[in-house]
Amino acid sequence: MRPWKRRHRRPLTAAALLTLAVAPAAVPAQAGAAPDAGWVGTWTASPMAHSSDAVSTNGFTGQTVREVLHTSVGGRRLRLRLTNTFGAVPLKVGRVTVAPPDGPGGIRSDRVRTLTFGGAGSVTIPVGARTVSDPVALPVPADGDVTVSLYLPSATGPVTWHRQSMETTYVSGTGDHTGDADAAAFPTRLGSFFFVDGLDVAPATAPQGAVVTLGDSITDGDQSTVDANNRYPNYLARRENALPPGRRQAVLNAGIGANRVLNDSRLGGPKALDRFDRDVLGQTGVRDVILLEGVNDINFPWFGSEPDAQPTTPVTAGQIIAGYERLIDRAHRHGLRILIGTMTPVRGSFYYTAAGEEERQVVNRWIRGQRLADGVIDFDRVMRDPADPQRLLPAYDSGDHLHPGDSGYQAMAAAVRLDCLGPGAGSARGTDCTTARAS
Known part of the structure; x- marks a missing residue:
């Protein structure tokens, strides 16, 4: 269906089975089984290959992408799933933070958590793979927002994305702005999700x-x-x-x-x-x-x-x-x-x-x-x-x-x-x- 014909437009052009790769990671539950040791998915966005527009084709270099994920159920801890399912090159993620939002594009600086992957603060995801972060303690509200900031230090190439987010995504100029409390360093507004495809919580x-x-x-x-x-x-x-x-x-x-x-x-x-x-x-x-x-x-x-x-x-x-x-x-x-x-x-x-x-x-x-x-x-x-x-x-x-x-x-x-x-x-x-x- 024609996703760009909507009343509140966001500029789309501005900007096998699971392979859990890279660092040791918690694995999603087997379908139909009891929830994974107290974990359950609270948000997802189905990944897609890049389209013809400049942002999804060219990707990002040395920038921070800040995305707002809206939860279903809440929990005491969270873990984030990152994806390079449709990438053309290995995806280097230099730093990832999660935090409660504070105004458009802003975050609660007193509650920022840095995610790790097998204990490391950065991760490289091979082409066609995805990975899950280590769990982190952060209260997550039901029917609420969690802000995720990804620093992408090197050229990503064509992105794995979810083209139509119905949420505003914020893209910075050059630099690691994952801990910035406000959106001053994020001049670009997009209407897609990038490199994230799942958020789990432990209720x-x-x-x-x-x-x-x-x-x-x-x-x-x-x-x-x-x-x-x-x-x-x-x-x-x-x-x-x-x-x-x-x-x-x-x-x-x-x-x-x-x-x-x-x-x-x-x-x-x-x-x-x-x-x-x-x-x-x-x-x-x-x-x-x-x-x-x-x-x-x-x-x-x-x-x-x-x-x-x-x-x-x-x-x-x-x-x-x-x-x-x-x-x-x-x-x-x-x-x-x-x-x-x-x-x-x-x-x-x-x-x-x-x-x-x-x-x-x-x-x-x-x-x-x-x-x-x-x-x-x-x-x-x-x-x-x-x-x-x-x-x-x-x-x-x-x-x-x-x-x-x-x-x-x-x-x-x-x-x-x-x-x-x-x-x-x-x-x-x-x-x-x-x-x-x-x-």
Whole structure:
């Protein structure tokens, strides 16, 4: 989906399985297993290869990149995952700090912690690898922010990034500014995450695991308010945090704008079938998956005219359904529950076609009737306009007739039955996991 067409723009151009490499590091929990010795993922951003713009292609040299990560659950300690999954050269990280934020781009200087990797203050991550820091004691709030500052002393080359962050990232001039209390040394503002793909915490009470939301730009939060954390997974995490401690789960956002189930693209990253192992199974403490993808597989004719264009690959409803079946099977083989969401309306958007709408309806009918996934969330039923069911309800429409706005994302999160998630969830396949108030 078209991530740059949003109300609050950030300049995108300004700026296998897991390989845990380099220093000795804590390894994320095996999928479907009990959470890793009291650890659980609280934030993630799915990594992507560089695009055509200057920042992601050229990377950084001798600069500090400061990024704000918004948590799901809180904890007493944290550990950070860094990635060079799509890098062209080994990634040298000279220093990494974490701290609570203090104003735009600022940090609490009295609570800065320097991360180590196998006891060392710097780390070099080989091409294609990622690494996890040593744990550090720092209270992390639920539904709050943690600021991460990375000093990159040598040329990074093309970056591993998450193109659409919906958060402001701050880039310095030359020098190590990881301990700077304010943003005076950070003149550049970007709208992407760089080299970070996971944050784990050790909660005060035993974590119940995590639910990973796998999807495209609707999961990624396109058109939500920048720096407000109003993506649907954020709203879902707030609902989870309101549950008793023994029931609540973390919520991890594995959405990528323009992502597809069946085909890679330069703009949308690796297809869901290829990234499932890294972006879902690789999360610490994952128990559940919510899958919401497919609309980009159907509606991609526009892609050939964009800067990062690749040839359009026509697919059928049957091929998308076959892709879903493979993802469902993979989740079950690793002991995970998986819920599947119906695709939301797109009429009035830039890539609506009558033929595409028919494909969407065919896939949605299959989703509602299948008995393979552990549950169905009927996002289409929740988000459509009763007076014109092929369109988003105006109150939920961001204005592009494709992506919800903040209120629409809140409605999506409210549609998820929480009793369908977590270790106590039922086992009947095909369960309607849409809340009654959202019907």
